[in-house]
Amino acid sequence: MERRDFLKRTGPAVALAAVAGSTGLVFHNRETTRRRTVFAKSTDFEVPADPSLPILTSATNPDPVAALNAALDGIGGIGRFVHAGERVVVKPNVGWDRTPAQGANTNPELVSEMVRLCLGAGVAEVIVTDVSCNDPRRSFLRSGIREAGEAAGARVMLPRAEDFVEVDLGGKVLRQWQVLRHFIETDRLINMPIVKQHSLTRSTVGMKNLYGILGGRRNRLHQEIDQSIVDLASFVRPTLTVVDATRVLVSGGPQGGSLDDVVIENTVMCSTDQVAADARAVEFLGLTGQQVGHIVLAAQSGLGTLDFRNAGFKEIA
């Protein structure tokens, strides 16, 4: 056999063998852990404290819109919290496939009024969103919040699987977790919880409502619920907490269902102090802040004050 012939006939086989061999060597024991992009950004949406104003206002009025406006005016008005050109996220509780009367989700009238007030202050856009427990399509529809938000001019965003980003929350038990993008990519956050009974935490108001920014398997958080709520409240500092106590779910929470469990209180509270807001709100459930583990832990962690009555509390009839 000629040399040339030999090379011609063995060439392709040798080349393929070389490719196979080098592929094996190059990829041998290669690390294949997938890259996880971890998002880190300040989520402190607070405005500067103003000692001349109360930290917590509470207004009672059969008209929820009037109650909201009264409580908000008492704490400095909308202009103190949102400004022209800012992006604002309003986070009501839209956890469940329940009607407004059942008191499991935030009163839609309050949500639409809040959106209107923000837009009236000249903000760039208002997003209304929440990570529901039940199917978000049904929850946003039946709660009336989708309609209320859109009618007032907000973008109502139902969370999709691809809208979550991996975030380092830097807490004691809450570290890397899935967070809905909209809560990171905003300038102001208005937390709008409703007051409900809860079997593990006794109450769910403002800080517990922040669970709704998380995706992933958040049902594991109940094992360290007090610490995880405090971790969350330390990570996200809302600009303003607006507590809906127009209807209070005193038992059967947090999902409710029976109108017998709902007590009409016609009250709306506004607060710049998450702990104070929750401590006042749990009184509607016959509790004090001292009796609620996560509220006590939050106060100890320096997130706010339990003793709101001496720190600037204004009640408006």
Next chain:
Amino acid sequence: MTIQTVRNLRRTSQVVFFLIFFWLILKTSFEVDLSPAEASDIRLPYPVSIALELDPLAALMTLLASGTLYKGLLWSLVIVIPTIFMGRFFCGWICPLGSLNHWLSAFKSERKSRRGKKLLDSNRYKPYQRIKYYILFFCLGAALLGSLQAGLLDPLPLLARSIGTAVLPTLHTAALALAAATRDTGIGPLAAVGQGLYDVLAATLLPFRQAHFHGVVLMGAVFGLILLMNRVYTRFWCRGICPLGALLGVFSRWAIFGLHKDDKACSGCNKCLLACQGADNPEGGTQWRQAECHMCLNCQAACPEGALQFKFFPAKVSTKTNPAGTAKVDISRRKLVASVIGGVAAVPLFRSGDAHEVNRSPLVIRPPGSLDEEAFLSRCIRCGQCMRVCPNNALHPTLLESGIEGLWTPFLIAQIGYCEPTCTLCGQVCPTGAIEELTFAQKVGDEQTPPMRIGTAFFDRGRCLPWAMATPCIVCEEWCPTSPKAIYLQEEVVLDREGREVTVQRPHVDPALCTGCGACEYACPVFDRKAVYVTSVGESRSEENQILLERQV
């Protein structure tokens, strides 16, 4: 009107009906922009089940098996009555699976070589075309004893479930994977293309969230095989397998519209045969078969001599060179009877096993409003529309959970999704009433009526955090949707490993209140095998499958 115009009309009709069918399946879904008239009862805005209600096979078989023609199935007369006079126009003009087969047959890779003898030969009438009649009469026999098997091969439910539970979810997975893969490359424009493609699909075809269905590979494989067979034989499915085509063939027994052949004009060029969809012998010198013809009119359009003509009252007289067409189906009475007997015999065989009566699977949790198992199996055509419309991806096609007899009927897998307490969509879209249409009050219950129950929850105390691990967790109770909650908590002081006292709230189920919705199982944090799970016992639809003495069914 020339024959070309009529043929173009047929092509248009095929496209239009296919698109309508596809659109109806897309709309069999809980959409984000629904606005209900009243908040308590969310209803779909379109009568999406119309696509399946037009199906004469589903109508006949459910009528035989259940003794009643459910609601919209009366629409099937719109197809049946014209077929009696005109033949199988449905197959050539309307059937969406038939059209799909038609189009795919035209794209044979070896179509050039098939223009010749091979295609001619494969388009001649063949004995395998009798299989569809055997299938039809087998299903008929089974239906006589109350087992509805026709749905497995009925083209409309078959296409509906294939698109809804196999094709669209596969597309969804693929689109998401492509978007993720392009994003991971880190190349901006490429990522934008991947994401853009996904966004377009999400806005047009894909549901709000990715659905995952149980054992759907088999369903996809069957569908793929049906499509692939068109490469071997033109419309193999329609010619050989389809029991709906067979039924319509039987119904055309006394049709007054058909093919008239002028054998004197025929030059024997066989151009008609090359274009034939049904393999029904359009060419001169052979006996035309009414029961096989799809009424596509290709033969008439292909004939250069004008020897073929579809008309009312075609000649029935045989000439020396050309036998007259026949409306009889090519299956002997003996084989017909044998097929029926086979179907009749299959039912006791299905049911003599343990799965149907004595050892029913606890996993078979039927959708809310489902009839009792026997009645359910006499109606379910396995169209999969309940699975598609379920907003929580809770309903899945069975494989062997409800026996061979119940293949691809719906059951609930609470670990994937639970039954939304106030939702009644599955009963709204069920075309045959296997799942009854419930009102809001029937679903959730009120003072007079108990809520619709589909099963009962149980705790696996060896896996439950407060029971086994001295760890607090009340997620099941939190999610329990009944009022008062069926899951209740009892506070107990337990010792942890170090001997310290820990107060936990241990969950219990009150079977008198539990509806079996599975929300607890879905939400339970013990991820792989849940510490609380639902089985079918206690379901409203069954008299025997109960725990409590006093439960009202």
